[in-house]
Amino acid sequence: MGSKWRKAKLALGLNTCLYVPQTAEESSSPSPNRVVASRHSDAVSSSSLLSPTGVVSERRPTTPTPSSSGLKTGTKSSKRTCAICLTTMKPGHGHAIFTAECSHSFHFHCITSNVKHGNQICPVCRAKWKEVPFQNPASDLSRGIPRINPVNWPQDDAWMTVLRQIPPPRVDVSRPITSLFHTPESAIFDDDESLDNHPDISMNKASVEDQTSNNNCIGIIEVKTYPEVPAVKRSSSHDNFSVLIHLKAPLTSARQNGSRIPVSQNSRASVDLVTILDVSGSMAGTKLALLKRAMGFVVQNLGPSDRLSVIAFSSTARRLFPLRRMTDTGRRQALQAVNSLVSNGGTNIAEALRKGTKVLVDRNSKNAVCSIILLSDGQDTYTVSSPGGIHPRTDYQSLLPISIRRNNAAGLHIPVHTFGFGADHDAALMHSISEVSGGTFSFIEAENVIQDAFAQCIGGLLSVVVQELNVTIECVHQSLQLGSIKAGSYKTSMMTDARMGSIDVGDLYAEEERDFLVTMNIPVDESSNVMSLVKVRCLYRDPITKEMVNLNEAGEVTIKRPEVVGQLLVSMEVDRQRNRLHAAETMAEARVAAEDGDLAGAVSLLESCRRVLSETPSAQAGDRLCVALSAELKEMQERMGNRRAYEETGRAYVLSGLSSHSWQRATARGDSTDSTSLLQSYQTPSMVDMVTRSQTILLGNPSPRRTLSSVKSFPAKARPH
Known part of the structure; x- marks a missing residue:
C-alpha cells in the first residue's frame, strides 16, 4: 500500500509541480504515511514552487504534524479564510496556500510577510513552528510571478544539496553564536592548512608546468x-595634449586553449580568502538566510588549492575556522560552520577587520592571491561615533589595520572588498575601508543580489593573471615634459624634471582593461616630420610562474609635424576616457555638495555634466560608454532628489560608482537586477561567467541573466518625500 501511495504522490507531483518529500517507508520506517523532512539551515523552506507555466502551485508542509496521518489535500482549504487578510482561500486562483505544522492555513504571500522578520509563531494558535515559509527575493513581482526559494529541493540549489549530504555540524548549533565568541582563541593564527604535499595541488602544479612547456601559459x-590627434602643425604648440594608454590583461590559459574549465581547477593563481560576515541582530531572518546561501556558493566555487577562513562578528568577532583548503572535506566543514550562524548583538566592524587581517598576516604559507570580503548591513556601534561625513578617510582611518593599508611600509597588499547591505549600513565607512586598502565597495540595495554580488567578486579574484603591475611613461623628445597622469585611485609618481612618471596598478583579472590619460605640452618643432612623444614600459609578475615580465618596448607614441594641418578629428578613444574622468570628478564634487547639505547644488552639477557629455564627439557618435555615463548621472540626480532619498540610497549609490570608476573595476550597484543594461564596462568574462553560474543555481535552470551593474542606470523608483 505504501509503495502505491508513493507512486500516486509522484504522479501528482509531476503534474502539479508538488515537492514530494521522502517517506518513512523509504527511510526504513514501518509507517507508510509519515512524511520525513530535514531542516539543515535557518535559510527557511518555502511552501510553493514555480511551475513551468509560471503558476505557483501548492506544496504541503514537510514537517510531521501530530494531527496528520498522511499528506493533506487542498480541498479543505477552499472553504477556509486566511486568518491574516480574512479573505477566502481558494486553490487555483493565483494564490499559493501554506499549511503550517499546526494545521492552520494561510495565503502564502500573507504568511511570508508576517514571518519575514523572524517570527515563528502561528497567528492563530500561537504554536511555535520549526519551519516557516520563505519567499525567494528573486521574485519578479513586477509581472506578478513570485519565485519561491525552496531549501529542501536539492535539485534546485547546489548549496543546499551539499548540506543535505553532510553530517550535522560538530559545533552545538543550538548555542548562540555569541557564546562561541567567548571561548578561548589562539593568540597567533599560524594554524593555516599547509599547501605542501597535497595530491590535488601537486597535480595542478604539474599541469601548469606542462602548459608552460607547451607555450600555453598566461600571455603578456x-x-x-x-594620441589626442595624429598631427600638430610644426610652427604651433599644443598645451595639455592628451595621450591615452590602454592596457588589457591576458587570457587565462583555459581560454587560450579554446575551452572553459571550472575555476576550481588550478589553471590560475590560487587564492587565500577571508570573509568577514556581519551576524548582528539586524541580520536576522531573510538577510542571514541569503548570506548563508551566498557563502555556500563561494565555498562551492573555490578549488582544492584555494583556502578560506570565515570571521563572524556582532558585538565581538570570532574566527570560525582557520585558513583551510577547499577540498571536499574543507568544503564540508566550511558549510557546517556557515550553517551554524545565528544573529544577535551589535556591530563591531573594527574588531572584525583586525581579526580578519590577523588571519592573513600570521599565516605560515601563502597563496599567490589574497583578499578580504567584508559584508555588513549596519553601522559600527563600538568604534565610530559619527557616521557619514565628507572626509571618510580621516574619520575611519582607525578601523583599518596599518598592515593592510595600501602602500604600507610592510609591503602587504590585501585588498578589502566591502559590501554594504541594505539601507542602514554606513556607506562612507565601507567605501573608506575599501579605498584605503585597494579594494572595491559594492552597494547591495536589493536582498536577492547578494549572491550575484559575491559571485562577481570571486569571479575576478579567481582569475588574477597579473600582479605587481607598474607602468612607466618616459618622454622621448628632449623638449617634452609630462603635465599630469590621470589614473583614478592608483598611485602615481613623477620625477622632479617631469621627464618620467609611473603608475602602480597592482593586480589585474583575466581580460581586465585599464585606461590612463597622460597630458603634456607639445612644443614648436621645425626640425622633423615625425615627433616621438613618450615610451611606455610595463613590469609585472606572472602569478603562476612567479617570474617577472618586463615589456621594455610596450608602446611608443608618435605624431606627425607637417607644415600645414587640415581639419583633424579627435581620437574617439581619448574623448571617451575624458568623458569618463569628467563624469567621475563630477560625481565626487556632487557627493561633497550633498554631504554639505546642498542637494540642489549637487543635482545641478550632475545635470551640467550630462549636458557637457552630450556635446562631445563620442556622445554624438552614439558611444555606449557615454550613453551609460549619462544614464548613471541621471540616476544619481534622482537619488539626490531629497534628503531622505540621499541618506537611504543616494550616498551608497554614488560611493559605489566612485569606487568602480576610480579603480576601473566592476562593483554591484543598487538594485542590480535590471536586464536592460546598456553596458557592463568593467565586468570581465570571468565575472560574467560566475554571475551566470550564480543565477542558474539560484533559479534552478538557465534563464535570462540579471545583470550586475558597473556603469549603468536603473529604472526610476518611487521616492519617499
Missing part, C-alpha cells in the same frame, strides 16, 4: 596608445 599584457 596588451598595450595600445592613442
